[in-house]
Amino acid sequence: xxxxxxxxxxxxxxxxxxxxxxxxxxxxxxxxxxxxxxxxxxxxxxxxxxxxxxxxxxxxxxxxxxxxxxxxxxxxxxxxxxxxxxxxxxxxxxx
Amino acid sequence: xxxxxxxxxxxxxxxxxxxxxxxxxxxxxxxxxxxxxxxxxxxxxxxxxxxxxxxxxxxxxxxxxxxxxxxxxxxxxxxxxxxxxxxxxxxxxxxxxxxxxxxxxxxxxxxxxxxxxxxxxxxxxxxxxxxxxxxxxxxxxxxxxxxxxxxxxxxxxxxxxxxxxxxxxxxxxxxxxxxxxxxxxxxxxxxxxxxxxxxxxxxxxxxxxxxxxxxxx
Numbered sequence: 001x002x003x004x005x006x007x008x009x010x011x012x013x014x015x016x017x018x019x020x021x022x023x024x025x026x027x028x029x030x031x032x033x034x035x036x037x038x039x040x041x042x043x044x045x046x047x048x049x050x051x052x053x054x055x056x057x058x059x060x061x062x063x064x065x066x067x068x069x070x071x072x073x074x075x076x077x078x079x080x081x082x083x084x085x086x087x088x089x090x091x092x093x094x095x
Numbered sequence: 096x097x098x099x100x101x102x103x104x105x106x107x108x109x110x111x112x113x114x115x116x117x118x119x120x121x122x123x124x125x126x127x128x129x130x131x132x133x134x135x136x137x138x139x140x141x142x143x144x145x146x147x148x149x150x151x152x153x154x155x156x157x158x159x160x161x162x163x164x165x166x167x168x169x170x171x172x173x174x175x176x177x178x179x180x181x182x183x184x185x186x187x188x189x190x191x192x193x194x195x196x197x198x199x200x201x202x203x204x205x206x207x208x209x210x211x212x213x214x215x216x217x218x219x220x221x222x223x224x225x226x227x228x229x230x231x232x233x234x235x236x237x238x239x240x241x242x243x244x245x246x247x248x249x250x251x252x253x254x255x256x257x258x259x260x261x262x263x264x265x266x267x268x269x270x271x272x273x274x275x276x277x278x279x280x281x282x283x284x285x286x287x288x289x290x291x292x293x294x295x296x297x298x299x300x301x302x303x304x305x306x307x308x309x310x311x312x
Contacts, residue, residue: 061159
């Protein structure tokens, strides 16, 4: 069983979340080439170790989270609200 | 000219026998069992969405994860639930949804924030699981720690209950464990069936509409 420490809801079963892949910056559709866009959509690093990922807490707070997870051990180093990334304590302050 | 018929609202949860209460067809059963499940769908349900942590939260007086009983003038007393970040659910007596909506809109008008207030009464299902053994039943269908020190009376959270996204609100009645479970209307019957299955070893019985527990209880 994998638990993800949601900054809003606390530790929850991973089944409550939707995995949205590695977190990264979306290329600008106006300037990117079709090949760059294809690579962004379909070609992923799939590292064995630490990865920064995007998860959506669909059965909880319904917020997007940025999670640092070890893909080998499933250890989670940090989980932050993506929209509040610049202010990691904002979730706590908003309670 | 034909006689005007009064519309009758039905819960998504099948009940037999039925009785009409405040324009809603509800279960007529009365159980005295220590562990009961009642269909509370007729309660007015009004959703508020606003920026979290802002003026709206201060105006409502309820933060995420907590509940409070609030007087809303003509709408009467409502149970205000901080169901998610920037999301509140107001539960009131049957037939008061329009008054609750108006009262909340008036209360939030001065915040200057973008706020939406929506009547969800007929779009959601609401049940109450009542009895000291309620945590035992819920433990079979959801993964939340329901110990007193983790989820005390007045706690609100959203989680997966029998794989249905459900707002779980602990709302003790006279010192007895009581949980309100609020989900999409289309999942209501399934949720009730799952709770009845999980509760049958504990002697869970279905009872009729109870209504909102008054704050003095």
